[in-house]
Amino acid sequence: MAWTREEMAKRAALEIRNGYYVNLGIGIPTLVANFIPNDVDVTLQSENGMLGMGPFPFEGEADADLINAGKQTITELDRTSYFSSADSFAMIRGGHIDLSILGAMQVSEQGDLANWMIPGKMVKGMGGAMDLVAGVKKVVVLMDHNARDGGIKFLKNCTLPLTGVKVVDMIISDLGVFVIENGTATLTELASNVTINNVKEKTGANFKVDENLLFL
């Protein structure tokens, strides 16, 4: 059985270390916040101008002036600070954020990422994704291994316009975990009841299999 979205988010949460400043993207990455262990002290950054993001507000207590980058209402914490978009991206581009977890349409075996447009079809924009992958110390992609129509997303080369070149350090999909280092992808963990051959059938990229591959 491949991992559920919650299991993927739980696995991604293990990448968060004590003391980290972390930016979580929209979609499955947002779920990661629910699985951060209590003994890990982490500060979540929201690129619209906030450090120290709290949980969703209680019913009836939402504040229109307090949203995250996904435009969802949120709350503040004791440690929270607010700042301008320029300061926010000074944090991101200046290398002050430890970890970025974001979604992808395509990733290449070299770690190229595409997640912002499909020419002629979908025009949404890159938002802060290009800045995050260029400036954050570690970039983790959290995505379904294949598109809804079965299309291959982990490829030899991306076919969609890129968000960044050689920027992805790790992919966590519903089938397992890949580490990308020096332009080479290595399968390091497999989801329960998924085989290496299953992964190969659903992947266009070349990848090595770690000699200490974990079967989870």
Place this chain on the structure above:
Amino acid sequence: MSKVYKDATAALDGILSDGMTLMVGGFGLCGIPENLIAALRDSDIKNITAISNNAGVDDFGLGLLLQTKQIIKMISSYVGENKEFERQYLSKELELEFNPQGTLAERVRAGGAGIPGFYTKTGVGTLIAEGKEHKVFNGETYIMETGLKADVSLIRAWKADKEGNLIFRKTAQNFNSTMATAGKITVVEVEEILENGELDPDHIHTPGIFVQRIIVSRDLEKRIEQLTTRPKEAV
């Protein structure tokens, strides 16, 4: 000379022209200058180039100016919430220049600070880098981006004093404080205008030199795009 105007229409009087470049603060619908956008829609100004992180939604925010086709070009980082925008862009009625959000913020900051260009790693190797100067610093490749200025910046703050010193509230600051610096004329709408001396000078986000005209917002809707809550836990 008083910076305080009686309403949005009065505050925009004499500073609008066809083909002008406009910066509009806000992130999504958070912190947008609602009254000023409505007054702009009610003006007959056309062919606006709008610099704004997002394009509003179909029936609110900058979406109102897209409905009336007053905008011919947008410089934005994300427009995914607006179907009419996507339609106008794909049918080539509207020109769009995508900027990465940090590049957009820094272009505005640079423009306001009199810096004509800067280098960034963001976008290297992507469509964004095409046609731009590349330069290597310490073995890493960067691209040159230019500063942005506007004829008029429309922003929203929480409180102003009569001098135009501004304080923003929570994440409604976003692009507003930086855009205040990059408009030849900056018009701000606020929830409250105080006497000089009533704001703590140590807490000012935007000094009054960057603000030329001030109004109090009327009937702020403060629409929420994604209302997300959790049930109250039993105590």
